[in-house]
Amino acid sequence: MNWEADTEDELTPAESAHLQRLTSADADGDDRAVEAALRPRSLDEVVGQVRVRDQLGLVLEAARRRGRAPDHVLLSGPPGLGKTTLAMIIAGEMSAPLRLTSGPAITHAGDLAAILSGLNEGDVLFVDEIHRMSRPAEELLYMAMEDFRVDVVIGKGPGATAIPLEIPPFTLVGATTRAGLLPGPLRDRFGFTAHLEFYEPHELDLIVHRSAGLLGVELTDEGSAEIAGRSRGTPRIANRLLRRVRDFAQVRADGVVTLEVARDALELYEVDESGLDRLDRGVLDALCRRFGGGPVGISTLAVAVGEERETVEEVAEPFLVRLGLLARTPRGRIATAAAWHHLGLTPPAQPAGVDSPLFDDA
Numbered sequence: 001m002n003w004e005a006d007t008e009d010e011l012t013p014a015e016s017a018h019l020q021r022l023t024s025a026d027a028d029g030d031d032r033a034v035e036a037a038l039r040p041r042s043l044d045e046v047v048g049q050v051r052v053r054d055q056l057g058l059v060l061e062a063a064r065r066r067g068r069a070p071d072h073v074l075l076s077g078p079p080g081l082g083k084t085t086l087a088m089i090i091a092g093e094m095s096a097p098l099r100l101t102s103g104p105a106i107t108h109a110g111d112l113a114a115i116l117s118g119l120n121e122g123d124v125l126f127v128d129e130i131h132r133m134s135r136p137a138e139e140l141l142y143m144a145m146e147d148f149r150v151d152v153v154i155g156k157g158p159g160a161t162a163i164p165l166e167i168p169p170f171t172l173v174g175a176t177t178r179a180g181l182l183p184g185p186l187r188d189r190f191g192f193t194a195h196l197e198f199y200e201p202h203e204l205d206l207i208v209h210r211s212a213g214l215l216g217v218e219l220t221d222e223g224s225a226e227i228a229g230r231s232r233g234t235p236r237i238a239n240r241l242l243r244r245v246r247d248f249a250q251v252r253a254d255g256v257v258t259l260e261v262a263r264d265a266l267e268l269y270e271v272d273e274s275g276l277d278r279l280d281r282g283v284l285d286a287l288c289r290r291f292g293g294g295p296v297g298i299s300t301l302a303v304a305v306g307e308e309r310e311t312v313e314e315v316a317e318p319f320l321v322r323l324g325l326l327a328r329t330p331r332g333r334i335a336t337a338a339a340w341h342h343l344g345l346t347p348p349a350q351p352a353g354v355d356s357p358l359f360d361d362a
Contacts (some may be wrong), residue, residue, distance in 0.1 A: 022269050023237055023246045024315075038211050038239060039085050041092060047210065048203035048233075049082065053192040056086070059192050060093045069122050070094065071191025072145055072172040072262045074130075076179035080236035081196040083175035084128065088172055091124040103132035112137040113165070114151055116144050121168035130174035131181040138186055144169065145172055145189040198233030198322075201225070204290050209233050212257070217246045219257035226262040232275040232319060244269055274342065275280055275324060279307070282344070283316045283327060288336045288345055295332030 004296050040046045043057050054074070073090065075083040091098035099119065106112050106127070119125060127133065133141070147167055165177040174180060174190065187193070199207070203230040212219050218240075227245060231238035242257075249257045250266035270308035271276045286304040287294055298317075302309040316334075320326035325339040340347035 006106070008138040013343075022240060023232055023271055023275060023280075030181055034215075034239065034243065035236075038214055039088065039273065041089070042068040043093065044086075046082075046089070047206045048199045050342045051195055052196060056090070056192065056194065057095075062064040062088065063094065066337055068113050069096075069171045072189060073176070074174045074176070074179075074182075074187065074193040075196065076176050076189035076193070078198070078234070079177055079197030080234040081198070082235065083196065087124065087173040087175065090171070091126075093122075094122065096122045096124050096171070099123055101125070101127055103127060106133050106137045107319075108134065109140045111143075111148055116150060116167050116170075117165060117167060119170045123170045123171055124173060126173045126175070126198050128175045129177070131178050133177045135344065138183060141172075142185055142189060159226035159327040186314070199235060200233075201228050203234070204231050204238045208238050211239050211242055215243070215245070215246065217249075217257060218255060219244065219262075220259065222259035224260040227257075227264070230266055230271050230273060230275045237275075241266065241269075241271065252359070275319070276323075276342075279311075279316050280320060281303070282321065283312060283342055284335060287333060288340055288343055292348060293340070294334040295329055299331045301333055 041062075043053050046053050059070055059073075072086075072089065072121070075086055077083065088098060088102075099115065101115060106115070112133075115125070140150050144167055148167045150167065151164050152165050153160050153162050172190075179187070179195070205225050206223045208219075208227050208231075211217075212224065223245070227241050228238055231241055236246050245257050245262050245265040248268065249255050249261045252264075253261045266272075272281070276284075282303065282305045286301060287296060290302075290304055298313055299309050302312045305312065317326065317328075320339075321328065323338070324336055325342060327334045327336055335347075
């Protein structure tokens with residue numbers, strides 16, 4: 001299972017930073033060009049996500065036997081884990097057309113009504129970033145999901161009239177990286193929900209091998225494992241690193257991705273053995289060397305590394321917390337003992353700032 005498309009909205013500084021990083025889980029233009037060739041086409045080709053794959057397979061098979069459209073599906077989880085791929089597989093398994101849109105693109109109820117009115121029976125409608133859909137569109141979607149009809153309002157003011165519009169039975173597949181932002185009434189209308197988890201290194205190893213075969217890249221088992229181990233549990237990142245290591249192998253080696261070639265290439269691209277890049281290490285370095293391990297406020301930390309606050313908070317921090325290298329506390333950010341060891345430093349017996357924390361906000 002691989003990756004998903006991104007929307008083309010105006011980017012925030014944090015989103016721009018994501019797209020500029022080799023270890024970002026968000027898709028850039030190069031990713032989109034390659035992903036179509038690398039995506040699994042069926043559930044049988046999917047690597048990892050065993051529980052989701054088995055449960056979804058059961059839902060689809062039952063729908064096929066009944067001759068009806070499957071229940072609406074909600075897929076949640078971090079970017080790059082395969083939500084769009086699963087939506088495409090759902091359509092493929094049901095031999096149904098797939099219509100794609102995104103929450104930010106649906107700014108008015110009329111936008112959604114136009115999309116729904118163009119659906120045919122059995123179509124699969126994929127809405128990426130469904131949590132970013134406008135509230136009027138959400139309310140229109142409730143009726144469409146439950147009753148397969150919408151009320152289209154004609155006119156304005158006291159003279160406005162609602163005309164019911166019947167919609168053929170369809171399957172909505174919603175994808176979100178922030179399931180907690182979905183209103184309860186919307187979540188409750190999905191018949192099947194699944195949360196995608198980060199991948200284990202051995203699963204990413206299989207994905208790297210599969211992608212290498214499709215891209216015509218020759219690599220050793222050790223080279224593949226090295227790439228997988230630095231991919232932050234995310235297939236999209238694994239495939240991006242594979243392409244960069246392939247380039248290195250072709251230009252500076254004999255074209256074969258060996259362990260040594262993979263290590264040299266990833267060192268050049270500043271992705272370390274844990275998957276940390278320059279921004280991640282810069283945050284840890286500032287936290288440990290400049291602030292004695294903290295606690296320190298996120299705004300102060302952002303200034304120290306020369307980045308926007310939201311870039312540190314949304315781009316670097318989640319992975320550092322996930323690895324247990326950084327902790328969020330009410331008093332500010334704190335470097336764990338593992339962070340000191342990762343930088344090759346000895347943690348102080350009593351971290352500086354415990355009595356007078358350097359923070360302007362937590």
